[in-house]
Amino acid sequence: MGKQRTRISGSDPDAQKAENADAPRIPDLLARIAQLFQPHRRALAVTAVLAIISAGLSVLPPLLTRQAFDVGLFPASGRPDVPVLLEIVGLMIVIYVSSAGLGVWQTFLTATVGNRVMGALRVRLFGHLQKMELAFFTRTKTGIIQSRLQNDVGGVSSVLTNTVASVLGNTVTVAAAFVSMLVLSWQLTIVAVILMPILVIAQRRVGRVRAKIATKTQESLSDMTAITQETLSVSGILLAKSFNQQGTEVARYSDENDNQIRLQVREQMSGQWFFAMVQIFLAIIPAVIYICAAWLLFQNVAVTAGTIVAFTTVQARLMWPLLGLMRVALDLQTSQALFARIFEYLDLHPAISDAPNAHPVDPARLGRVEFDDVVFAYPDSGDGTPPTLKGVSFTIEPGQFAAFVGPSGAGKTTVSYLIPRFHEVTGGRILFAGDDVRQLEQDSLVANIGIVSQETYLFHATIAENLRYAKPGATDAELQQAARAANIHDTIASFPLGYDTVVGERGYRLSGGEKQRIAIARVLLKDPRVLILDEATSALDSLSERIVQDALDTASAGRTTIAIAHRLSTIVSADVIFVVDAGRIVEHGTHAELTAQGGVYARLYAQQVSQI
Structure with a gap:
């Protein structure tokens, strides 16, 4: 959703009750x-x-x-x-x-x-x-x-x-x-x-x-x-x-x-x-x-x-x-x-919190992600607005590379937000390591998930401090190891201050590709078993995309990886591709299987190939 630049009231929806009600005695x-x-x-x-x-x-x-x-x-x-x-x-x-x-x-x-x-x-x-x-x-x-x-x-x-x-x-x-x-x-x-x-x-x-x-x-x-x-x-x-x-x-x-x-x-x-x-x-x-x-x-x-x-x-x-x-x-x-x-x-109560009987993620079953007839509508979407996801079901096995593709607004990013329980499902259930996410401790759930999004956020701090956000006690050697895996160590070493270089507000002193690779290094330092890539290369030029894609390939090795893809060329080797259209999974299979079917995926792929 785009940012609203129109003049609106300073009162947010949650404050209306307090500001409209009588003042407390x-x-x-x-x-x-x-x-x-x-x-x-x-x-x-x-x-x-x-x-x-x-x-x-x-x-x-x-x-x-x-x-x-x-x-x-x-x-x-x-x-x-x-x-x-x-x-x-x-x-x-x-x-x-x-x-x-x-x-x-x-x-x-x-x-x-x-x-x-x-x-x-x-x-x-x-x-x-x-x-x-x-x-x-x-x-x-x-x-x-x-x-x-x-x-x-x-x-x-x-x-x-x-x-x-x-x-x-x-x-x-x-x-x-x-x-x-x-x-x-x-x-x-x-x-x-x-x-x-x-x-x-x-x-x-x-x-x-x-x-x-x-x-x-x-x-x-x-x-x-x-x-x-x-x-x-x-x-x-x-x-x-x-x-x-x-x-x-x-x-x-x-x-x-x-x-x-x-x-x-x-x-x-x-x-x-x-x-x-x-x-x-x-x-x-x-x-x-x-x-x-x-x-x-x-x-x-x-x-x-x-x-x-x-x-x-x-x-x-x-x-x-x-x-x-x-x-x-x-x-x-x-x-x-x-x-x-x-x-x-x-006095506000978080809409998403741990259940009274919540338990940690079972490490023996880590990596499996399953949607079971999931329905989701954003809380502020309004009455009469159709849900973003409608009866979505799929299973991703441990270690698989799964990609989600489809037209803009189809609900791909929503899928990535529901897995770590940033939003609560309206219907159905999401299973993580065999358990409903609503029965898992949130800290344990998020600790096993790493996310690299299209809009990388870096603090106005040094590169080392931004990396240690994922692991505060990480040693210099661990930082360098993660940076090498993300193809960014040599670039950092070329800076006069190296890892002590201040990246500026939101990382604006760095290029888009550099910011993205630092974000990947940060996730690698966290070392999650499940990795979510939300259109992580869609805003990059071709050269930066190739460099970042190499880093992503390294990052996804040995992990369950869920990629929200805009450029289909980045996911042709995925183990399974799910095609999302109007909030539903309309197709799924490998790249070869989907192109042979001549459906939605085949049309999207043909359009992108013709534009190259």
Whole structure:
């Protein structure tokens, strides 16, 4: 299938459920977030103790301030008591220094725990995606998957790193400050907190608005990541340059970037009026306190100057913890969209997984491959679309070289994907070494199969590193042996850096034939008993094809080999040739037998011979 270059939504089909459903409730969200912190219970316990101590210490200075006024500066004797004042000031300095030191320690612990939790979440999500079936990746943009790992997990980093300490510390501070205010004057406390319920209601409404904007923001980020991944890859750049569409791609990225800017501004501004209102409210409280204190004095209620100063100091210290709690609540509401997207992927169940009673491949029967009335339709093919394979049956004996040929779109490559169970059959069964592949352990099944495809994928790494992907512990001698068998050792040795040569993105520093032979060497290093060649030479020129074909002949010796062939000249010596047409095996036999029959194969072969 060709790549779609049209503009589509950043939401993949599997994400629709999460993005269309109602956002999860805060308690449920907190429960799932709390599970992420389970491995760090000890560090969290220390953090909690530090937060409580810091919060407790933070409310002592205002109380000491009242003592400084009423006992040190303006005692009943009328003259300042300097020794007492020095003791109070010294104690206040000790408290400030201790609080600062505890704050640094607490910040280190929360940053360490939060980033480790975020890192573990990212690895957990990456590992879960590795288990997903191939169909998931064929229907989902790579950029969108990358966005889940980078943008979504990164977007909740502040919640993961700051939530625990902020909630504990600020809650204790607010509670202690409230108690201190009650001790100082319960009448003034009523005045100070009377409008708090209104702020809580406003905060919840702001949170819901920000959560909706956050969802749209992440969708836009997914689109931007997808555009970047598509257009800045080597293939994307070549396509854009070939059709002179660089300006179009820049415009497409610019449009989405403008959309992202608008959403970011909306998200940041959506709560500013609320926090401005809170700050104004908390800022004018001292002035109101002074008026109320004067009224209390007129009512003959004993209120000292130290009490008024201490009360306004406590109230001022209440401002930032209270704002902190409200910001955490807003962040949690805003992060619902991000956590929903992350947990939605984590909650996906791979369509293909090991059965409860799965067992390893029987090594004594390795090499035999059998299709028994196999029917297959791609999951996203849609209702009414005929299946790709319709009742396909064949048997390949150990050590045989079997070729599959036929018109484009007949289902040949699908056969090669079903053997290692990259897709699940819709009907019938596939037997590998005598067992249904659905009853085999996937790792064991794939370990015995090697695949060389038409589109060779090499990492942006050295040749040696690309080869060792098949066998991480391979020695240099093993690499060279595999490379010689693939007819590529001499070419590698001619490079200035030899096996340490970096191949470039997707191997673009190498020719097509060189890439293909390195891929063959990689498979030979794996040494599988069953080898699948999916049109491995169809994109090569005649000279490269002959060189690669020699390497393939060496690779297939002594193995069961299944070749998906476009050029029939490469499989004329096959032990058996299966002709696939419209999802069915219409002919099978040797090259001589099929050409003598004068059927589909004979016509295809005659057409190719006439074009030479």
